[in-house]
Amino acid sequence: MSGFTACAYILSTVLMTVIAGVSALLAALAGSGVGVELGIFNYTITEVSALYEIEATPAGWAFSIWLFIFVFEILWIAYALSTLCRSTKQGPVYVVAPVLPPEYTLLYSVNQLLLIGWLFLFDREFIGYSSIDLLFIFVTGFICLLINFRRVDKYQSYMQENLPQDLLANRVLVQNGVALYTTWTLVATLLNSAITLTYKANVDDTLSSTIMYILIIIITTLYFVLDVTVWNKYTRYTFTPYIVVIVASLGSLNFNFDPSSSASITMLISIILGIVYLVGKIFRTVITR
Structure with a gap:
């Protein structure tokens, strides 16, 4: 690793830490109501969600x-910082096993800036624009995962x-x-999109919620198939996407199943599939160890 690359590795990791810290602080202010008291936000996230509530x-x-x-x-992030301070006989950890390279840390910094942007867009009730912002948050998070998956696979034997x-x-x-974070932002993207359909395009609430959960079912099923086949060597020990699907679906259904509602039916299907896929994932991981 050249001196320039090593410098970029260190600086980008520190930059990511700072931006992620600011993002977490603003998210805490937006969620707790302190941000409203300080004049940073107009509403809490819960209050905006209540203004644009749908079945899902x-x-x-x-x-x-x-x-x-x-x-x-x-x-x-604490672990990422620790790699800058620890060494092996072959050299610094971030040099001999660069699994969180500058392209990862810089992209995650962009991801966190997008999250900050979403906090303000959602607070100002720009629901459509906040949906687009969330989509970019998901995409950047997904690319970060791909980078780390490939790097860990590359250096797995040495590690x-x-x-x-x-x-x-x-x-x-x-x-x-x-x-965990990226899957939740995907759910949030679909939820914001469903809200936009309901409140901006005058689509029926139940229909918007049903479309949202049909998409979640399709995406989860496609992910599971890829997860246990072609992606297995990379994602073998990653379980949280299924947990997110289960929690989000349970949260939407909120233990109040209505057999006459198509949205309620798709939520229940999503819960069942999430559990089945999680069990299947655990079984696949155990038998391939």
Whole structure:
């Protein structure tokens, strides 16, 4: 690794840490109401959600998943920073196993700037634009995952022999943490889009919610097929996408099934498939170890 690349690696990691910290702080202010008191935001996120509630809007308890998202983020960013401070006999950890390269950290910085943008767009009730913003958050998060998956696969043999704890940290913290966050932003993208259909295009609430969950079912099924086949060597230890689908679907249904509602039916199907796919994923991982 050249001196310029090493410098870029360090600076981009520090930059990502700073931007992610600002993003988390603003998200906390937007969610707690302190941001409204300080004049930064007009409403809390919960208040805006209540203004544009649809059948698919998850119950309040489901949004506690953000706590887990931020805990994962704190842990894996702390791990990323630790790679700058630790060395092996062959050299610094970030040099001998560069699994979080500048293209990853810079792209995640962009992702966090987009999240900040979403907080303000949603607060100002630009629901359509906030949906587009969320889509870009999902795409950048997904690309970050692809980068890390490929890098970990590339350096897996070396890490198994020399850095087993780092290999574990990437699989548990980085990959599951970012996958948790990215999958939730995909659900949020579809939810915001359904809200836009209902409140801006005057589409029936139940129809918008049904479309949202049909898309979730299709995407989850496609992901599961890829996950246990062609992507298996990369995603073998990543389980959180299925947990997100289950939590989001349970939150939308909120234990209140209505057999006369097509939206309610698709939510129930999504829950069942999420559980089935998670069990299948665990089984696939166990038998391929």
